[in-house]
Amino acid sequence: MLDQHAAGPRTPGTATRGETVPTVPPAETAADAVDVSALLERGRTLATPVLRAAVDRLAPPMDTVSAYHFGWIDAEGNPADGDGGKAVRPALAVLSAEVTGAAPEVGIPGAVAVELVHNFSLLHDDLMDGDEQRRHRDTVWKVHGPAQAILVGDALFALANEILLELGTVEAGRATRRLTTATRALIDGQAQDISYEHRDRVSVEECLEMEGNKTGALLAASSSIGAVLGGADDRTADTLEKYGYHLGLAFQAVDDLLGIWGDPVSTGKQTWSDLRQRKKSLPVVAALAAGGSASERLGEILAADAKSSDFENFSEEEFASRAALIEEAGGREWTAQEARRQHNTAIQALHAIDMPDRVRDRFTALADFVVVRKR
Amino acid sequence: MLDQHAAGPRTPGTATRGETVPTVPPAETAADAVDVSALLERGRTLATPVLRAAVDRLAPPMDTVSAYHFGWIDAEGNPADGDGGKAVRPALAVLSAEVTGAAPEVGIPGAVAVELVHNFSLLHDDLMDGDEQRRHRDTVWKVHGPAQAILVGDALFALANEILLELGTVEAGRATRRLTTATRALIDGQAQDISYEHRDRVSVEECLEMEGNKTGALLAASSSIGAVLGGADDRTADTLEKYGYHLGLAFQAVDDLLGIWGDPVSTGKQTWSDLRQRKKSLPVVAALAAGGSASERLGEILAADAKSSDFENFSEEEFASRAALIEEAGGREWTAQEARRQHNTAIQALHAIDMPDRVRDRFTALADFVVVRKR
Helix, strand or coil: CCHHHCCCCCCCCCCCCCCCCCCCCCCCCHHHHCCHHHHHHHHHHHHHHHHHHHHHCCCCCHHHHHHHHCCCECCCCCECCCCCCCCHHHHHHHHHHHHHCCCHHHHHHHHHHHHHHHHHHHHHHHHHHCCCEECCEECHHHHHCHHHHHHHHHHHHHHHHHHHHCCCCHHHHHHHHHHHHHHHHHHHHHHHHHHHHCCCCCCHHHHHHHHHHHHHHHHHHHHHHHHHHCCCCHHHHHHHHHHHHHHHHHHHHHHHHHHHHCCHHHHCCCCCHHHHCCCCCHHHHHHHHHCCHHHHHHHHHHHHHHHCCCHHHCCHHHHHHHHHHHHHCCHHHHHHHHHHHHHHHHHHHHCCCCCCHHHHHHHHHHHHHHHHCCC | CCHHHCCCCCCCCCCCCCCCCCCCCCCCCHHHHCCHHHHHHHHHHHHHHHHHHHHHCCCCCHHHHHHHHHCCECCCCCECCCCCCCCHHHHHHHHHHHHHCCCHHHHHHHHHHHHHHHHHHHHHHHHHHCCCEECCEECHHHHHCHHHHHHHHHHHHHHHHHHHHCCCCHHHHHHHHHHHHHHHHHHHHHHHHHHHHCCCCCCHHHHHHHHHHHHHHHHHHHHHHHHHHCCCCHHHHHHHHHHHHHHHHHHHHHHHHHHHHCCHHHHCCCCCHHHHCCCCCHHHHHHHHHCCHHHHHHHHHHHHHHHCCCHHHCCHHHHHHHHHHHHHCCHHHHHHHHHHHHHHHHHHHHCCCCCCHHHHHHHHHHHHHHHHCCC
16 A cells, blocks of 8 residues: 555746656755766776676677677677667676675675566567567667577576675675575566556556566665675665665666666657556556546546557657656656655665764765666 | 597498387496386486476466476466476486485485476577477477477576575585586587588587587586585585586487387377478487498488478488488497497496495496487
């Protein structure tokens, strides 16, 4: 039950596509002084060489297919300098090592393992979902065929466990166990995502559960894995996972806002991207659950769309009118508030355990970044 | 280099399809007194309830799809009593626990984990290879669609690690690491198998390497995993893996013989099954490597077949004549000898380490069974 979260009546929004998503105006804290770009860059710099060495272990052609997926080479095999994504996960993994007083380097195998698991899931999800593009490039199954997408995904998953377990320590075993739990959740989330596609209605609770599995669980593991490798106890690890889980839900709420109202120039996606894919994302399910005339009209329109044979030829204006209805019904505002609620829960978790202030400020700054980002 | 193995000239064979594959006539040993059926049944009885409980952890519809794959229910969801296969892996896993003097039950999580990894690979391989039938039933991707085959395969792989790591012991970490190494080999083998399909010629060495990866590695892990869980040292585990690896190669050599000359009533496959699939199995690659007139004629015919648009309509006689050429070139005899060589290497490994005689006899009996089986 999420009654206290229910999307209530609101003044019709005036914001339009491309405007800043209304999120957290962070209070003045020490976290403001943290250079988030440098923090993300540190994670990337520490993890990438080890990640590349790990991928180099794969037998041909899996090494090449992986290198294409990661954006290190193009489809013809020429070196490329691809957009490796925001790299929030490796940044969290090396930062979490510092919770225990260890050097960030202690978190590197964890950073590499979470990146491998994340990319295993991307490879398989893109194939299952039939997605032809990722980060402005053709997906692996599109370029190298479905068999390679399956096989290389499997290989990256196995490699993630290998990288951790070859450390040969008790801590590595604990880290692998937590990563396995997260991976199972990731798979559960994808199963839910697929099953929801075939349903007319999805509740807000079901959507949050799915997003918790698909996004929260691996950010949770990313936020604890370095600490576990550094010898943190279970309570510390659980609390860091709580931070990461809610950070993931905040991240996903913002993603869902950007999926409808994001600026295509920043996101690299089409306008109204999630509406074009009929995604039952948070703003949509919240708007449908809100009740009231806009909510009801939206329900009727989306039900008709689901049966429409002409959906693919819909104009910009038709998608814009659906987005306006979602906003009028309160789905946009509810999702923005949800991002703030999850952000706050994440930050609160950080105060339940001891860690150096400098490390807490960095975790806080990463959480702030996640909710104000525009892509 | 396999010069000493090279398929030499031989008296043209007289054996025909359905006849017993000529393999090891085991010397009279204590292993003869072992009841192999009971040993296989013990592995199945110990592992199955835990395997079913593990699969029950999966979220719908993955639990149901898995139950269909394992033959516990039919495509409509009704209870079924499917053919779960020979169950050599769980039998080896629980037996290996006894090497250390532990109870066979100590090997159960290992038995379940190897079965989960084996079935993960079947689910994905059937989809990659486009195989529509397994054990006389439609494959999962055929019944439940490709996305479920990918997803449930992923889930079984993750579950394998979960089952081991939740033991929370140092031994479980070591067992998971060895299983991960085997899984990586399994994936390498499938990559090789796929790449060989697009090639005209595959060498005997390449074929053996691929079969070692696809079959040897997981039988190796099965043969050591119980011992590792029981606290065996690395040398003992390595030696048991050597036994299992060569057992796997013997197993696969026999499989390759049955794939051409097996009795369809026993194997449940079509006549000349591997020839219909143009599989570059051991008898074929050995025959092509042997040289001589039959070998050359075979090479010409198979090259023509590869280009033939009428291949699917070939008659029984056309496949029979190819099988006869493989035999005339020495491919059948070479493969039967190879099964014996691998069997012997496996048995020798058993004598390099200490274990109760009763346990060694059972390992020996399982190896004997693998090479004399008819399905």
